[in-house]
Amino acid sequence: MKRILFLIVATAAIIAQSSCQNKAKAEPAPFVAEQTEVDQTSAKVRTIAADLKGQQIFEAIKANYPDQVVLIDLWATWCPPCRAAMKEIDLIKKDLMERGVVFVYLTGETSPLKNWQEMIPTIDGEHYRLPKAQWQNLCESMNIPGIPAYIIFNKDGSVAYSNLTEGGYPGNDVIQNNLEVALSK
DSSP, X not given: OHHHHHHHHHHHXXXXXXXXXXXXXXXXXXXXXXXXXXXXXXXXXXXOOTTOOTHHHHHHHHHTSTTSOEEEEEXXXXXXXXXXXXXXXXXXXXXXXXXXXXEEEEEETTSOHXXXXXXXXXXXXXXXXXXXXXXXXXXXXXXXXXXXXXEEEOTTSOEEEEOTTTOSOXXXXXXHHHHHHHHHO
């Protein structure tokens, strides 16, 4: 009996871990095409042109925040490590937002629309949900093996930090230190 229970738990852990890779097969939901305020938080839904690819996606997002330090968090609603990282970063987020850091949350249609709409009011920042093909192109062209993944842009638009090709949450110390350096430039 203990063996069966162990096998079930081990299988569930393997499935949960591999589910946060870029290979999600969830049904795509309709693309959100308008910019709207969400509830009473500082969460905002924004969009970019659906024909942009790869680095152009980051360029279009950065263009919305001239002369600001921007952290982009690539995540999904179904990704437990993504959600855990968001809770951890909340410990440093308020102070950084007050100092001018823009937190951007970027996901694709693997995040079911209804789940995404329910979650984002609790996540302060700017939110983008890319169409399936655009999300896949971004991940493939930028060599993003899985999520969560992060990129920080300096005020001048140059890259201050990136773990896009590794993925995973690097921890609050790494994120905060890189944001502090970017803010000081």
